[in-house]
Amino acid sequence: MSRTECDVVVIGAGPGGCAASIELARAGHSVTLIDKAAFPRDKICGDGLTTSALRSLEYLGLSLGSLPTARPIHNVVVRSPRGFEATFPLPEGPGLFGVVATRLELDAALVQVARDTGVVVREQCGIAELHESPSHLTVGGSDGWSCSTQHVVAADGMWSPTRKLVGANIAGYRGDWHAFRQYVTDVSERAQRELFISFDAAILPGYFWSFPLADGRANIGFGIQRGHKHSIQEMKLLWPQLLSLPYISEFLGPNYTPAAPHRAWPIPCQVDSMTAHAAGVLFVGDAVAPCDVMTGEGIGQALETGLIAARTISEQFGNRTAAGPLYQQRVRSEFTPDHQMASLLVRALQHRKGARAALRVAATNDWTRRNFARWLFEDYPRGIALEPQLWKRGALSGPGAFHSHGGDPR
Numbered sequence: 001m002s003r004t005e006c007d008v009v010v011i012g013a014g015p016g017g018c019a020a021s022i023e024l025a026r027a028g029h030s031v032t033l034i035d036k037a038a039f040p041r042d043k044i045c046g047d048g049l050t051t052s053a054l055r056s057l058e059y060l061g062l063s064l065g066s067l068p069t070a071r072p073i074h075n076v077v078v079r080s081p082r083g084f085e086a087t088f089p090l091p092e093g094p095g096l097f098g099v100v101a102t103r104l105e106l107d108a109a110l111v112q113v114a115r116d117t118g119v120v121v122r123e124q125c126g127i128a129e130l131h132e133s134p135s136h137l138t139v140g141g142s143d144g145w146s147c148s149t150q151h152v153v154a155a156d157g158m159w160s161p162t163r164k165l166v167g168a169n170i171a172g173y174r175g176d177w178h179a180f181r182q183y184v185t186d187v188s189e190r191a192q193r194e195l196f197i198s199f200d201a202a203i204l205p206g207y208f209w210s211f212p213l214a215d216g217r218a219n220i221g222f223g224i225q226r227g228h229k230h231s232i233q234e235m236k237l238l239w240p241q242l243l244s245l246p247y248i249s250e251f252l253g254p255n256y257t258p259a260a261p262h263r264a265w266p267i268p269c270q271v272d273s274m275t276a277h278a279a280g281v282l283f284v285g286d287a288v289a290p291c292d293v294m295t296g297e298g299i300g301q302a303l304e305t306g307l308i309a310a311r312t313i314s315e316q317f318g319n320r321t322a323a324g325p326l327y328q329q330r331v332r333s334e335f336t337p338d339h340q341m342a343s344l345l346v347r348a349l350q351h352r353k354g355a356r357a358a359l360r361v362a363a364t365n366d367w368t369r370r371n372f373a374r375w376l377f378e379d380y381p382r383g384i385a386l387e388p389q390l391w392k393r394g395a396l397s398g399p400g401a402f403h404s405h406g407g408d409p410r
Helices: 015-026 051-060 103-117 161-165 189-193 232-243 246-252 299-315 320-348 352-362 366-376
Strands: 003-011 031-034 075-079 085-089 120-122 127-132 137-141 146-154 177-185 195-198 207-212 218-225 263-267 281-283
Touching (some): 003 015, 003 137, 015 146, 015 299, 085 352, 085 366, 103 120, 127 146, 127 161, 146 320, 189 207, 189 246, 195 246, 218 232, 232 263, 352 366
Parallel strands (some): 031 120, 075 195
Antiparallel strands (some): 075 085, 127 137, 207 218
């Protein structure tokens, strides 16, 4: 058995875990990052990176050159249930406001940034044990590794094994949304350059998507809200029905073919009520359920929870009793306004008339189209209408990411 010591153990090397690890290492802490997988590894996802996610990635030191198939996004096309299509342009610059990049490349690149920052990365090592004592925490890995540490950050997914070990899991919780994804190749010229979203009547309040990649592939899929007219078990049957719709087959083109099997995954959206800490552990990413309740987006939220956790630990190092409640208060403060706003909009999108009206209002003129795209891509807080204190100078006109060399995304 390998026994070590470090300041912080981070469990899970996805975006949230890597963000926490990198920020902690920069602050001078010794960090060990463990993951049950070997990288590069695929992660089921829509692969879209919003403006907020891109700013965090830039701040963390990731280079877009490490993502060979990344595709910058300049226009978002949204279709209403009755076929009305509107194009929403993202700003031309400075910087990038939207990118599609596979999680295979993104997560591997973030792990490398963590290594370059001084984080010790242990692959193929899941968590097996966790014990808390007044002076420290002891983490045991599935490969026999053991570590004594002051703090633990758990970024190990919606069904977090760490939550189960500390008795903080929510029995029976299966997420709020369920998504279904497939990579396809040889798509049409339009599908190679446009990010396309359709609020099809068959799956409201869910939507179909097609996100382009730079290698001629597209990430296509759909999401449905749990508890509505379609059960999760019906998704496999719904998929060919959606692909056979004339407007979808026309958009993808006559020659598109599957490049990989379809896969499905749950999306947790309960950050306003989910316990963010337990037994000296701070939960980040899907483990604290921060995903957007309207779109299912979770990468930007995972990165942000990781950064908040790291900064809280640095401020309260060695004081786990104070760190946990402070972290939870900061997470709730950061994400609750956006969650509340998105929840209100989901109600409108449950019906054809609501979806059609919302899209037509967003497409009223050039100003509404530009700012709807920025709002959709989380260029500024979604909950800005509910929390006046979120307004600040330049809130609707800030630059995108990767136009400079860093800068704190806050």
